[in-house]
Each structure stands twice: as C-alpha cells, then as structure tokens.
Amino acid sequence: MYKSEKLANSLKLLIENGTWKANEKLPSLRHQAELSGFSLITVMNAYQELEAQGLIYSKEKSGYFVVAQQPANDEQNQNVTLNAKIEINSTVFQYLKSIQPDTIIPFGTAFPNSQLLYSAKLIQTLGQLARHRLSYEQTPSLPPGNFALRKLIAQRYCMQGIQTDPSDIVITSGGLDALNLSLQAMTQAGDYILLQQTIFYGAWQAAERLGLKVITIPEHPEHGIDLNAFEQAIQKYPIKVCLLMLNCHNPIGFTVSDEIKFQLAKLLHQYEIHLIEDDVYEELHYDHKKPLSMKYFDQQNLVLHCSSFSKTLGAGFRVGWVYAGKFSEHIQHIQLMSTLSVNSFIQNALVEYLSHRHYEKHLKTLRSSLERNKKQFYAYLTEHLPPVCKIAYYPSGYFLWIELPEYIESVYIYQLLLARNISIAPSVLFNANFAKQNNFLRINCSFDFNDRIKFALSQVVECIQYAINNPSVRS
C-alpha cells in the first residue's frame, strides 16, 4: 500500500468516526505533514484521494473541508459523482478528426443537415451587403457586439415574456464561445461546477480547459433532471455554478417541463446558485410553442442564457450570444482578450435578415423537415433494430439516443461503422466518467431519408446486430 493510501485511510477514519465534523477545515498540507511525519507530496496525494472519494472538498485559497453528508450514510448520495480531473479533450479531438472526411455519412455529427440551413434569403442578403464596401470596411463591432442585432435578440426574448435589455446581451462566436466565456467569467481553477451526467462534450472540454472539478447528477427517467440529486449536490459541495441543458437536450433529446423548471429556479434562488443554460436547440421544437428557458423563471438574475444561430441558420456563421445580465461587463473583458469581436459583416447581414419575417418562415420549414426526417429514421430503426435496443424519441431536434445491451461498448460500434465510412457518436463523448454508460450512441437524423441514407442505416443495424450476436469480439 502506498504511503498516501495509508494516510488517506487513517484520515478517513477520523471523518467516519466524527472526530472531524461536516464542513470542518482540515489541517493545512504543511501542518498535516508535520503532524503525520509524511512528506508534503504524500499528504497532498492523500487529500486528493479523499476528495476523489467525495469525503472532503477544497476551496480556492482556503484549504480542504469535510463534506456535509457522507456517501456511506446516504444511499441517494451515490447519484452525485465527483469528477475531480477531466480528460476528455483528446478523445473528442480524435473523434471529430475521424469523422471529418466528406466521404463519411455523418450520423455522428452534431451539425444539422446543411441543406436545411443557410436560408436562401440570408445568402441573398449577404450577397447584397457584400456589394456595399461599408458593410465590411467598417471597424469590427467590439464587445458586446452589434447593437441592432442585440436589440432584435432582446425582442425575441420579450416575445416569450422575458423582459430583456439589449445591454444584457453579448454577441459571441457561436454558442460554444458563449458557454466558455460565461464559465470563465464565473469560475477559477479548482472550483466545483455541476453538470448533468450526460451532456454535450463542449461542457466537459470547457471544464477541462479551466481546471474545474465537476460534480454530476444523473438524468431522471421521467423529468429529465433529478431535482433531489441536484439539491444533494449543492448541499454537499461548494458549487460555484451549474451548466445545464433543459430544452432539446444533446445528446438525449428530452425537454424538461415548466413545472420542473419552476422548481429548479426555486432551488437556485434558495441556495443562491448561478446557472449557465445551454439552449442552442431552443428553436427546434416540433410543437407550435417554443419551450420556455430557465431565464423565464429566473426572478433573481441567476441564469445566464446561451444560444446561437448555428442550429437554425448555419454553424459556419459562428454567431451566438449570452444573455449575461450583470456578468455582461466581465464577459466582454475576457472576450476582448480572446476573440476580440464576432464577424461584423455577418452580424450586419443577420440584422437585415431578422428585421423581416424571413427567419420565422425559415424556422417553420426547418422544423417540419426535421420532424419528418426524424420520424422516418425512428420508424426504420424501431422496425429493424433488435428489441433489446431502446430508442429514445422526443418531439424536437434531430437526435436519436439509442441504448444497446449493457455488454456492448458503443465505441466498438463506432469503429465497425467507421470502417464502412459511416459515423455515429458513442456515449464516451458525453460522459467523462468512462466507467459509466458506455453502451449508448447518438444518431443525427436530420438527413433526407433517401436510398443512400437508408442503406447506411441498414449498416448501422447490421453492425449492432453483429455485436449482439458476437459478444466475445466486441472490443
């Protein structure tokens, strides 16, 4: 047994027998080294081990503290997981590289079928603007971005009953930039943040880049988010901010009900916790009514709402925003040091485009195409996949989330399919805890259900069937 393990075990006893009480500060690393006779590095390793076990937590510049509730005493607490060190970026990088070639049928991509985006009217507007030198010769629109565009976005919030001032909004380089800037503005390395157990890899990458510790809570089979686990997590760890997806969740697809959002807003208020809401799929509902964002329920300005035009007009435009409220100034400072400004020519074009009814018309067509395609994919897969596979269908967006039998790692299916020039997104991309839930995969269903796509889907079915029939060669 390593010295650090030995020390961790004896310190664990002090916590378990109540010598060290909840929220009590542990001796500093140096003091503990003196007390125990172990080296500083051994003490540090022992503390990190206890932290990984969820027994203690660290606070920036203050030291280590005993967590409020011990997992051993509370079965439900096992739902709350600490991911102290995130290492997902290389996996995501390699994955995205592998599915890039044009020859690959992109069921694994997060981008919607580009043939449904890039509205003809917007392209026309871009062309008209390009002929006016002023539209691209003017100085870049520095943070917080083009005022007219912020005003139009503010109006869209108002249409949903969310009173918004354009000065609360910062235009960003897509939704990912909005999430990254918000997280950076609200945290420091070593802080705890809360994520859903399964979430868009961009959130994990941001946590890795900023050196954050991630507490995860599992999805709730009925409500999408597990409010009990959420409350336990914030009682147990000093969480700085949560980052959640509640509408058209990527990769799973669910939308959390208004009632649950209302309850969540109450908890945010009660514990004074901020939320960064990733809502980039907000417009892709099939219902006539757009789902409400958490911003709607937020009376205390605790929610930063992030969205973009990537899923509706085109990810290539790289225009998103964050409704940042009182964090707007801080976010702009960081933006000035990194991206400086978002493409001002595209911002001008969006102002022109959004000022007319073009966007609403485009969204209507986009939604009905996505719904049609997703239903066709779902019908095909339901008919052809073996019944042990469970497919989650939600009436929004363009993803299907498929559960395979537990003994099949979806990375294996990804490898089999890549050899046939087809991509899918395995669940390792959405869950930094590699030991859990490796048997899921996401399929992008935004493509027209033609013969080529149908053939590719038959290959997906064939590979899954092969893995089920041959469990011994699955990895």
Ligand SMILES: Cc1ncc(COP(=O)(O)O)c(C=O)c1O
């Ligand atoms: C859930 C989620 N959030 C954020 C983003 C990033 O959006 P953007 O392309 O606007 O940066 C994506 C892109 O796939 C996403 O799926």
